[in-house]
Amino acid sequence: MTALPPALEPTLNGIAYRPASLSFGPVVADIELAERVFTTALAPYRTPLAPLMQHLRHYRGKRLRPALVLLTAKAAGSITSAHHTLAAAVEMIHTATLVHDDVLDEAETRRHVRTVNAEWGNKISILLGDMLFSQAFTITSAVDVRACKFIGEATNRVCAGELRQVCERGNLHLSEADYFAIIDGKTAALTEVCGRLGALYSGAPESVAEQMATFGRNLGLAFQVADDLLDLTGDETKAGKTLGTDLEQQKMTLPLIHALNKLPERDAEELRDVLRSTDADKRSNVAAVLAETGSVIYARRRAEEFARVARTALECLPRSECRTILEHVTEWSIRREK
Amino acid sequence: MTALPPALEPTLNGIAYRPASLSFGPVVADIELAERVFTTALAPYRTPLAPLMQHLRHYRGKRLRPALVLLTAKAAGSITSAHHTLAAAVEMIHTATLVHDDVLDEAETRRHVRTVNAEWGNKISILLGDMLFSQAFTITSAVDVRACKFIGEATNRVCAGELRQVCERGNLHLSEADYFAIIDGKTAALTEVCGRLGALYSGAPESVAEQMATFGRNLGLAFQVADDLLDLTGDETKAGKTLGTDLEQQKMTLPLIHALNKLPERDAEELRDVLRSTDADKRSNVAAVLAETGSVIYARRRAEEFARVARTALECLPRSECRTILEHVTEWSIRREK
Numbered sequence: 001m002t003a004l005p006p007a008l009e010p011t012l013n014g015i016a017y018r019p020a021s022l023s024f025g026p027v028v029a030d031i032e033l034a035e036r037v038f039t040t041a042l043a044p045y046r047t048p049l050a051p052l053m054q055h056l057r058h059y060r061g062k063r064l065r066p067a068l069v070l071l072t073a074k075a076a077g078s079i080t081s082a083h084h085t086l087a088a089a090v091e092m093i094h095t096a097t098l099v100h101d102d103v104l105d106e107a108e109t110r111r112h113v114r115t116v117n118a119e120w121g122n123k124i125s126i127l128l129g130d131m132l133f134s135q136a137f138t139i140t141s142a143v144d145v146r147a148c149k150f151i152g153e154a155t156n157r158v159c160a161g162e163l164r165q166v167c168e169r170g171n172l173h174l175s176e177a178d179y180f181a182i183i184d185g186k187t188a189a190l191t192e193v194c195g196r197l198g199a200l201y202s203g204a205p206e207s208v209a210e211q212m213a214t215f216g217r218n219l220g221l222a223f224q225v226a227d228d229l230l231d232l233t234g235d236e237t238k239a240g241k242t243l244g245t246d247l248e249q250q251k252m253t254l255p256l257i258h259a260l261n262k263l264p265e266r267d268a269e270e271l272r273d274v275l276r277s278t279d280a281d282k283r284s285n286v287a288a289v290l291a292e293t294g295s296v297i298y299a300r301r302r303a304e305e306f307a308r309v310a311r312t313a314l315e316c317l318p319r320s321e322c323r324t325i326l327e328h329v330t331e332w333s334i335r336r337e338k
Numbered sequence: 339m340t341a342l343p344p345a346l347e348p349t350l351n352g353i354a355y356r357p358a359s360l361s362f363g364p365v366v367a368d369i370e371l372a373e374r375v376f377t378t379a380l381a382p383y384r385t386p387l388a389p390l391m392q393h394l395r396h397y398r399g400k401r402l403r404p405a406l407v408l409l410t411a412k413a414a415g416s417i418t419s420a421h422h423t424l425a426a427a428v429e430m431i432h433t434a435t436l437v438h439d440d441v442l443d444e445a446e447t448r449r450h451v452r453t454v455n456a457e458w459g460n461k462i463s464i465l466l467g468d469m470l471f472s473q474a475f476t477i478t479s480a481v482d483v484r485a486c487k488f489i490g491e492a493t494n495r496v497c498a499g500e501l502r503q504v505c506e507r508g509n510l511h512l513s514e515a516d517y518f519a520i521i522d523g524k525t526a527a528l529t530e531v532c533g534r535l536g537a538l539y540s541g542a543p544e545s546v547a548e549q550m551a552t553f554g555r556n557l558g559l560a561f562q563v564a565d566d567l568l569d570l571t572g573d574e575t576k577a578g579k580t581l582g583t584d585l586e587q588q589k590m591t592l593p594l595i596h597a598l599n600k601l602p603e604r605d606a607e608e609l610r611d612v613l614r615s616t617d618a619d620k621r622s623n624v625a626a627v628l629a630e631t632g633s634v635i636y637a638r639r640r641a642e643e644f645a646r647v648a649r650t651a652l653e654c655l656p657r658s659e660c661r662t663i664l665e666h667v668t669e670w671s672i673r674r675e676k
Contacts, residue, residue: 045498052501100468104461123442123504126464130438131497133468137475138490145483152476159469160383163390166461 022062022332026321027070030079034066034087041088041135052120052128058113059098065090065194068219068329072198072212075314075322082143082201086151089136090194093155096132097162097186099125104166105245147197154193161185165251172260172272174252180221183228188220195219208316215313215326222306223333228253229299230337233287238337244283250275254302255295256286262293303334360400360670364659365408368417372404372425379426379473390458390466396451397436403428403532406557406667410536410550413652413660420481420539424489427474428532431493434470435500435524437463442504443583485535492531499523503589510598510610512590518559521566526558533557546654553651553664560644561671566591567637568675571625576675582621588613592640593633594624600631641672 024031042053066087073079101107102115103125109115117125133155140151165182168174195216199209231246232255246253256275260268274285290296310330317323362369380391404425411417439445440453441463447453455463471493478489503520506512533554537547569584570593584591594613598606612623628634648668655661 045501052505096468100464103464122460124501126438126441126467127497127501127504129464129468130434130471131494131501133471134490134493134497137486138494141483141486141490145479145486148475148479148483148486152472152479155472156469156476159465159472163383163462163465163469166465167390 022329024063024067024071024325026325027067027074027079030070030074030084031063031066031087033084034070034091035063037084037088037139038091041092041139045131052116052124055113055116055119056095056128059095059110059116061111063091064329065094065190068191068194068216068326069198071322071326071329072195072215073202075317075320075326076199076204076208076212077202080201082147083198085139085143086147086197086201089140089151090190090197092132092136092139093151093158094190096129096136097158099129099132101162103129105249143201146200150193150197150200154189157185157189159185161187161189168252170250172250172252172275174257176254176257176261179252179254179257183221183224184217187224188217191220191223192217211313211316215310218306218310218313219330219333222303222310222330225254225299225303225306226334226336229255229296229303232256232283232290233296234337247275247283247286253299255290255299258295258298259290259293262295263289300334307331307334360667362401362405362409362663364663365405365412365417368408368412368422369401369404369425371422372408372429373401375422375426375477376429379430379477383469390454390462393451393454393457394433394466397433397448397454399449401429402667403432403528406529406532406554406664407536409660409664409667410533410553411540413655413658413664414537414542414546414550415540418539420485421536423477423481424485424535424539427478427489428528428535430470430474430477431489431496432528434467434474435496437467437470439500441467443587481539484538488531488535488538492527495523495527497523499525499527506590508588510588510590510613512595514592514595514599517590517592517595521559521562522555525562526555529558529561530555549651549654553648556644556648556651557668557671560641560648560668563592563637563641563644564672564674567593567634567641570594570621570628571634572675585613585621585624591637593628593637596633596636597628597631600633601627638672645669645672 042056045053069083069087069090070079073083098110099116102110103117103122106117107115108118115125116128136155137148137151140147161182161184164178165186168178168182192213193216195212195214196209199212200206204212228246231243232253234243236243245251256271260271263271271286271289274282274289279285287296307330311327314323314326314330380394383391407421407425407428408417411421436448437454440448441455441460444455445453446456453463454466474493475486475489478485499520499522502516503524506516506520530551531554533550533552534547537550538544542550566584569581570591572581574581583589594609598609601609609624609627612620612627617623625634645668649665652661652664652668
């Protein structure tokens with residue numbers, strides 16, 4: 001086991017849980033209760049598999065998805081014990097996808113800690129991810145069948161999105177529609193279900209739950225477009241992580257698709273040659289083209305549009321501290337540099 | 339895509355579905371309906387992922403688990419549409435574990451067809467397995483929350499069993515209790531839930547569902563002990579597949595554990611040296627020791643005991659063709675040579 005570096009971010013139970021620019025103040029105690037549901041569900045597996053389960057504590061990040069469930073609930077009505085379970089379930093599904101993603105990407109570290117695959121190998125990572133998926137559905141069955149259906153359908157979309165992304169890796173002719181179909185699944189399906197479930201179990205009417213689903217979905221889309229942009233044009237020292245991995249894996253993202261559509265066919269083919277190459281200065285060469293074609297500005301505008309739709313959906317809620325935080329989360333999703 | 343060899347076994351919809359010695363006669367039409375639920379659930383993903391979804395048709399075997407759900411239902415009461423959904427769900431979970439197992443084992447063929455990982459790579463296999471798990475839970479949510487809970491808990495046990503097995507690979511001091519804990523999860527949890535759900539939704543009383551759970555669990559244990567024995571001592575030409583893979587992967591099974599406990603410490607250490615070696619004649623050397631220590635007989639007797647408990651549990655059912663088939667399945671589980 002590799003020792004952990006000193007925490008770089010505010011901590012909850014000794015675990016870094018959010019960037020300093022984001023505060024989940026009014027629901028921090030509820031996030032902690034959701035954490036307990038998460039830990040308790042895995043407790044029976046601790047004895048034989050203790051170090052593995054322990055390692056999961058370090059594997060998770062800012063608890064954005066549990067926070068979305070709980071903030072939406074409190075902003076739309078009130079938090080119930082169903083929310084703690086649902087917040088734990090979405091975090092389990094998210095963690096499962098991270099554990100499997102790290103196998104897919106052969107990643108060695110995540111959030112300054114060695115990945116499960118680096119430490120225990122791919123086999124254990126695959127099975128641990130499976131276990132997390134299964135546990136997520138099991139704990140959801142303690143809520144009701146409607147929650148099982150929504151969580152199941154969201155997870156189907158996540159898996160289908162990831163599957164399409166892997167199938168399309170290296171397809172330098174990916175359309176914008178296909179790109180959006182991929183991120184709608186892999187990212188937005190889960191944030192959508194967070195908003196929906198948060199409202200649905202808070203006592204709010206069905207129409208508010210629909211609005212919160214719209215909020216969550218568009219927040220996810222905004223977040224992912226901004227994330228993809230960061231990978232292409234962000235500053236590594238500010239981000240504190242390696243960028244350009246999408247380029248390395250020939251994963252097509254919005255600015256690239258826009259540039260290829262904008263350029264005359266001959267120039268587009270030249271850009272594709274650059275994308276296929278393994279040049280050391282590939283990232284800066286690509287960035288120069290993206291600046292010329294206005295593709296960075298285009299992608300940023302699209303992210304801002306999604307964020308605007310998300311913010312508009314929040315307007316059906318009465319003004320409250322939690323609603324304001326949800327507005328901040330939306331801003332943060334497109335402004336963050338890491 | 340590799341072309342399929344001519345079917346070697348009886349087929350349903352052109353797919354080999356059962357060994358010639360097993361007949362699911364009275365529920366074959368219901369197995370077909372469960373197949374349709376399986377296929378329909380994956381239909382939305384066909385367009386972009388068509389060849390992958392198509393390939394799954396060849397990936398499954400004798401439809402033992404759907405047959406267990408349906409035979410138990412018909413023997414204990416009557417088959418309802420819930421059973422078709424549940425039969426499809428357990429088959430999806432089983433298929434998901436097969437897809438992930440083939441990644442874990444780096445297997446290249448399964449049932450004479452190239453594995454998903456051999457054809458499409460590990461990444462797609464991992465995500466396809468995730469999708470199957472997720473779909474299984476989603477379709478179960480169309481039944482009721484109790485079904486979600488039972489399917490979820492069974493899948494937790496499957497994953498925990500597989501996880502322990504991988505963690506214990508190469509542990510040549512594995513105890514008999516640990517071995518049974520592993521197979522109770524990886525195999526018996528799913529056959530147990532098949533029996534339980536079959537009875538539970540057939541109109542039978544709770545006490546019959548408990549007996550059918552006991553039947554399924556012990557059938558699974560009998561099946562797995564016999565399967566492990568086959569791997570060590572079976573005839574490859576009769577089995578029609580490579581045997582000895584447990585030995586190759588240093589997976590400890592019941593006859594080996596028994597022999598190591600039986601032998602004086604020095605001889606046990608010698609056997610462990612053989613198990614660690616990569617000798618070409620490892621399998622025949624081990625078989626000779628197992629014969630001497632009576633370990634093959636011991637393991638066979640244990641399998642027979644589980645089969646006896648399974649058969650006894652069936653006695654609460656009225657005599658019927660389906661009950662007779664369940665008795666045959668129990669016999670087949672310990673007598674089969676492939």
